[in-house]
Amino acid sequence: MSQFLDMFLIGISAASIYALMAISMVLVWRSTRVVNFAQAGMALLSAYIGYELVSRTGNFWISLPLAMILGAAFSAFIEFFLMRTLLKHSNQGPIAAIAPIIATLGLLGVIRAVIGFIWGHGDVQLEAPLSKVGYKFGDTTLFIGPMGLFVICFVVALLLVVTIVFQKTNIGLALRASAYAPEIAQLSGIRVSGIRTLGWAIAGAAGAAAGILQTVNGTGGLTPESLEFSLLLVFGFIAAVIGGLESLPGAVLGAVILGLVLAFVQIYISGTLVFIVAFILLLAVLILRPQGFLGSKAGRRA
Amino acid sequence: MLKKHPLITFIFFGVVLYLISNRLDELLVYQGATVGIFVIAIASLILLTGYSGQVSLGHGALMAIGAYAAALLRIHYNAPVWLTFVVAVLAAAVGGALLGLAAARLSGPYLAGTTLALAIGLPSIANQFSIFGGEQGLSFDIGFPPASLGEDFTQYKWYFWISWSAALIAMYWLRHVLNSRYGRSWRAVRSNDVAAELAGIHVGRNKVLAFTISAGLAGLAGALLGMTISLVSPGVYPLLLSFSLATGAVLAGVTTLGGVMIGAVILVAIPEIALAIANRYGGSETIITNLPGLLVSGLLILTVLLSPNGPVEQMHARHAKRAKSGKASHSPVELTLRVGSKTWSTKK
Amino acid sequence: MLKINGLTVSHGAIRALDNVSFSVEKGGLTAVIGSNGAGKTTLMRTLSGLKSADSGSATWNDHNLLHGKPEHHVRQGVSHVSEGKSVVAQLSVEENLDLGALWRRNPAEAKKSKAEVFELFPRLHERREQQADTLSGGERQMLAISRAYMARPQLLLLDEPSLGLAPLVIEQIFQSIRHIVDSMGVTVVLVEQNAMGALRIADFGVVLNLGTIAAWGRASDLIADPAVRTAYLGF
Ligand SMILES: Nc1ncnc2c1ncn2[C@@H]1O[C@H](COP(=O)(O)OP(=O)(O)OP(=O)(O)O)[C@@H](O)[C@H]1O
Ligand SMILES: [Mg+2]
Numbered sequence: 001m002s003q004f005l006d007m008f009l010i011g012i013s014a015a016s017i018y019a020l021m022a023i024s025m026v027l028v029w030r031s032t033r034v035v036n037f038a039q040a041g042m043a044l045l046s047a048y049i050g051y052e053l054v055s056r057t058g059n060f061w062i063s064l065p066l067a068m069i070l071g072a073a074f075s076a077f078i079e080f081f082l083m084r085t086l087l088k089h090s091n092q093g094p095i096a097a098i099a100p101i102i103a104t105l106g107l108l109g110v111i112r113a114v115i116g117f118i119w120g121h122g123d124v125q126l127e128a129p130l131s132k133v134g135y136k137f138g139d140t141t142l143f144i145g146p147m148g149l150f151v152i153c154f155v156v157a158l159l160l161v162v163t164i165v166f167q168k169t170n171i172g173l174a175l176r177a178s179a180y181a182p183e184i185a186q187l188s189g190i191r192v193s194g195i196r197t198l199g200w201a202i203a204g205a206a207g208a209a210a211g212i213l214q215t216v217n218g219t220g221g222l223t224p225e226s227l228e229f230s231l232l233l234v235f236g237f238i239a240a241v242i243g244g245l246e247s248l249p250g251a252v253l254g255a256v257i258l259g260l261v262l263a264f265v266q267i268y269i270s271g272t273l274v275f276i277v278a279f280i281l282l283l284a285v286l287i288l289r290p291q292g293f294l295g296s297k298a299g300r301r302a
Numbered sequence: 303m304l305k306k307h308p309l310i311t312f313i314f315f316g317v318v319l320y321l322i323s324n325r326l327d328e329l330l331v332y333q334g335a336t337v338g339i340f341v342i343a344i345a346s347l348i349l350l351t352g353y354s355g356q357v358s359l360g361h362g363a364l365m366a367i368g369a370y371a372a373a374l375l376r377i378h379y380n381a382p383v384w385l386t387f388v389v390a391v392l393a394a395a396v397g398g399a400l401l402g403l404a405a406a407r408l409s410g411p412y413l414a415g416t417t418l419a420l421a422i423g424l425p426s427i428a429n430q431f432s433i434f435g436g437e438q439g440l441s442f443d444i445g446f447p448p449a450s451l452g453e454d455f456t457q458y459k460w461y462f463w464i465s466w467s468a469a470l471i472a473m474y475w476l477r478h479v480l481n482s483r484y485g486r487s488w489r490a491v492r493s494n495d496v497a498a499e500l501a502g503i504h505v506g507r508n509k510v511l512a513f514t515i516s517a518g519l520a521g522l523a524g525a526l527l528g529m530t531i532s533l534v535s536p537g538v539y540p541l542l543l544s545f546s547l548a549t550g551a552v553l554a555g556v557t558t559l560g561g562v563m564i565g566a567v568i569l570v571a572i573p574e575i576a577l578a579i580a581n582r583y584g585g586s587e588t589i590i591t592n593l594p595g596l597l598v599s600g601l602l603i604l605t606v607l608l609s610p611n612g613p614v615e616q617m618h619a620r621h622a623k624r625a626k627s628g629k630a631s632h633s634p635v636e637l638t639l640r641v642g643s644k645t646w647s648t649k650k
Numbered sequence: 651m652l653k654i655n656g657l658t659v660s661h662g663a664i665r666a667l668d669n670v671s672f673s674v675e676k677g678g679l680t681a682v683i684g685s686n687g688a689g690k691t692t693l694m695r696t697l698s699g700l701k702s703a704d705s706g707s708a709t710w711n712d713h714n715l716l717h718g719k720p721e722h723h724v725r726q727g728v729s730h731v732s733e734g735k736s737v738v739a740q741l742s743v744e745e746n747l748d749l750g751a752l753w754r755r756n757p758a759e760a761k762k763s764k765a766e767v768f769e770l771f772p773r774l775h776e777r778r779e780q781q782a783d784t785l786s787g788g789e790r791q792m793l794a795i796s797r798a799y800m801a802r803p804q805l806l807l808l809d810e811p812s813l814g815l816a817p818l819v820i821e822q823i824f825q826s827i828r829h830i831v832d833s834m835g836v837t838v839v840l841v842e843q844n845a846m847g848a849l850r851i852a853d854f855g856v857v858l859n860l861g862t863i864a865a866w867g868r869a870s871d872l873i874a875d876p877a878v879r880t881a882y883l884g885f
Binding site for chain 3: 170173174176177180181183184185186187188189190191192
């Protein structure tokens, strides 16, 4: 029983971070039809910035939102200066379909190199602001402590805010319309290019939160080559794909499914199989249910 | 010349390389061998992207599959060197075929994500199973060059010979394939899936075949790369390798095999350039470790921004524009064909 | 008043509009007719800023239509319902309407426009919670027109609202368009394949043929003109 509870808690806390990552990929995909593989780098950069802010201010609770704002600004900057130029220039020829993908890869490389230049390759520690010792009930110790609980609550709160913004506000309506039908949105007077940048900015904030929470909830160590962040990118992508790549609730659902499945594998089978299972899950979803579980039918088939 | 006597051209090219290799110093010979390896790897990626319209960010992983197969065979069965390379090709091709089966059903971003996942995950898998030697990896020792080649025939020269023989054979064969029925079908599929399907081309099967061949070539390049450092380990096939290959392919121009040399030379030269720059500015550790990555990635972004279809293609587009006056314009398919062969011939 | 002078537009090598000139007085309904590929859609897309022109000029009052993006023209009172069902399928009916008025800063006025729309098309009111892709073809076209109307346009560009609809529904939509012109003082340019139906409700008519203007005048004159009758009205 306690093993099952552990599995559930491990799954949910991993899922909460995958969800943020998946959401940022979905938002970028919806606004510019680009899968942003640099998201891992942007999240990593935000984690480093979080580290820098914490060591300057000494306060994690101020640093987290600050880093999210900076992450949003950086992401908007990338959209404005890189993606707009790119989509304008390389919109023809055989490269058109892959140019944006290649560019985000290049960006990932540049970000990693820049991190290396600024912070070096040594291990940098972003300390957790709360205890990670699990809560005790009687003689069982739960997997989750105050830090883990905070991460889950924070993510749920963020998801609520995002949902309200998207479903209930004018900006949200503009974001959705621009994503689904940019031309009609334009004809309705929406400044679609600005809305695109906004989509990237929100994605940047979500990615920054994912980066920081992943770090403080894990070992706290950061390196430019961090495999952990590369895997975070992959898992975020898989979660987004399970949800159909278009849908925000789908991304969250995908994250929960992925988190629980991986936790199950880790606890009941073997930790070494986690990646393989995730990869097989990705292939299975892509082949068996190409539109994802909440995505629209049009799609990803070649 | 190339069009009429391709075989002679390739042999001629081989002889030139041989003569060059006798005059270079050891380090350059070694780097020359690496260039040959990258020629194969980049060609495999161009075949996939430029000729069949699929994208792979995971060719580093396919290289690793070939290399591990070769090393295991060498360690456990002491297989002859040539056989290890054949097995490397086969193993990677099988992996590629499996991936290709999934890939044929996916479009751009999904395929990119899936292959990227492979590139990220595969090294960590290799890490976890003892048969693959963990972080240390496996040694891959092909032994000394045969004594018949003479006393002063160095190990590096041996690598150079093997790499370039493989590269020339691979390119010759690839050229043959691309001019065959398959090559034509791939180009048709790339320019228009639906039309190709209507014209009776089995789109899915063609895509899988392209993926399989491409993976086989990548496996060969992977084994060769392992050979030059006598080691096959996760660190030899990092994510950066997959990215570098993408850069090489974009620099070479994904629509034509003509630019592979450019791409390969640049990839090998970048670390050297980075080192030179770093030494200029005091040779600090941070610059030496980070500059190559920065240059590769920066170059990648700049190329996509400034000359998305590659410098070679752009040159030809300019030529074509100039030559256009009077003549009827070529259909895109013809143009690619012409571009492909013409560039080779410029390498007389 | 809408003034178009020497307008030339191409799609790559294809010249879709060649030196087109005509003007539309304020407050009327002008039908633009012509066979498939005549350049009608191209004309509308150029006027709304979705397509750039090669040369010529087009102005609405003093506003240059050949400069700036569509969202800019909307703010100057020019709304376009593009060919096909110009609604966002994934949004509800009400959200589509709100979308049309999103740029307007005054919520009270937007609310008033919405009430007018619901009065014109009560069906939309019944279905306001429904997602747009569950509407029938006719309802979608009503929604598309309403969405554009929510921007409180002075000039409304409609591209083939009758596309794929049954005669009875077409009649109803034409009546609503006429109502928008007469009671709400909107100037409408209506592109139609259904030439006879469009000319019957229109005040003026423009006949496009292979990118050039073949005839232009009062709708009743065009209907009476034997050349136009045989070439474009089919009798
Ligand atoms: N995006 C495009 N690319 C290339 N050519 C185009 C494009 N759009 C239109 N054309 C061409 O321009 C010409 C005019 O097309 P347009 O769509 O304006 O005609 P139309 O009068 O609206 O026809 P229909 O009544 O069938 O809608 C046609 O020859 C068409 O093939
Ligand atoms: Mg039309």
